[in-house]
Amino acid sequence: MEYLKLYNGVEMPLLGYGVFLVSPEECERCVTDALEVGYRLIDTAQAYANEEGVGHAWRRSGLKREELFLVTKVWISNAGEEKAAKSIDESLRKLQTDYIDLLLIHQAYGDVFGTWRAMEKAYRDGKVRAIGVSNFQAGRFFDFAHYVDVKPMVNQLQCNVMTQQTGITPLLAETDTKMMAWGPLGGQGVDGIVKSEALANIGARYGKSAAQVALRWLTQRGIVAIPKSSHKERMAQNLNVFDFTLTDEEIAQIATLNQHDTGTVNFSDPQFVKYLIENYG
Numbered sequence: 001m002e003y004l005k006l007y008n009g010v011e012m013p014l015l016g017y018g019v020f021l022v023s024p025e026e027c028e029r030c031v032t033d034a035l036e037v038g039y040r041l042i043d044t045a046q047a048y049a050n051e052e053g054v055g056h057a058w059r060r061s062g063l064k065r066e067e068l069f070l071v072t073k074v075w076i077s078n079a080g081e082e083k084a085a086k087s088i089d090e091s092l093r094k095l096q097t098d099y100i101d102l103l104l105i106h107q108a109y110g111d112v113f114g115t116w117r118a119m120e121k122a123y124r125d126g127k128v129r130a131i132g133v134s135n136f137q138a139g140r141f142f143d144f145a146h147y148v149d150v151k152p153m154v155n156q157l158q159c160n161v162m163t164q165q166t167g168i169t170p171l172l173a174e175t176d177t178k179m180m181a182w183g184p185l186g187g188q189g190v191d192g193i194v195k196s197e198a199l200a201n202i203g204a205r206y207g208k209s210a211a212q213v214a215l216r217w218l219t220q221r222g223i224v225a226i227p228k229s230s231h232k233e234r235m236a237q238n239l240n241v242f243d244f245t246l247t248d249e250e251i252a253q254i255a256t257l258n259q260h261d262t263g264t265v266n267f268s269d270p271q272f273v274k275y276l277i278e279n280y281g
């Protein structure tokens, strides 16, 4: 495993396991499998309704808490200083831990500054080792980062070979905010990346799959990737990406695959916000 250092010195694994759309019942089995194959970073969220499964799995794994890197996210319905503070304690209880390694604001809606104050306090109180945001696109990120005391250590964004996020990258560098990639394989039910001929051809040179090339492309450039799979053999495959290095020429070739730089989700669409509140509130 390779690690990334956040600006406060916290070391974060460059590859982790994400549990979006993993049912509460399935989550414990999936995370148990993921820990067995060697993942040490688990990415969950209050909105995924499966933090308890993560908690049960790591407790039963026999691993020491300090061997793990647990990431969760404050949901929109918990926005605001008071509600966010309560929700952080609730996440700690569900995850069966007394600290979270990285806590993110999940979406840039509602009272994000109030939420951030609660997160800064949790950070100072030692309940959280690092804090950041998710889905804060360039303008929103700039405004937010400008006005908060503790600058976000991470921005978790949709990022993969087809959504390369080149626009926001220099902005993140200004505050030394690291990028964490959700949907690193293109997301649920999308075959574009894992079946990409261009990636498969590059992978063939190293005995790797298209998925492995897509994950190496992220990690090699210092972007944390959190692929999800319900299948143990794919979990193992996705983790096995640190024994080859893409050449400059291959990186340049992959740059041409960028199709929608800022992602496939329109975060400014009121219908999208309504959908989130109604389905995950």
Ligand SMILES: NC(=O)c1ccc[n+]([C@@H]2O[C@H](COP(=O)([O-])OP(=O)(O)OC[C@H]3O[C@@H](n4cnc5c(N)ncnc54)[C@H](OP(=O)(O)O)[C@@H]3O)[C@@H](O)[C@H]2O)c1
Pocket (backbone or CB within 6 Å): 017, 018, 019, 020, 021, 043, 044, 106, 134, 135, 156, 157, 181, 182, 183, 184, 185, 186, 187, 188, 189, 190, 194, 211, 212, 226, 227, 228, 229, 230, 231, 234, 235, 237, 238
């Ligand atoms: N912050 C946010 O708003 C946000 C949004 C979305 C996701 N996330 C986080 O990011 C994580 C990953 O994103 P994601 O789950 O959307 O998508 P993803 O990891 O890009 O893709 C998951 C899909 O790829 C398949 N897959 C995995 N490994 C494969 C392989 N080696 N070969 C072929 N297919 C493979 C999976 O199928 P099987 O399961 O059937 O193997 C699943 O359908 C989430 O779990 C979550 O933790 C965060």
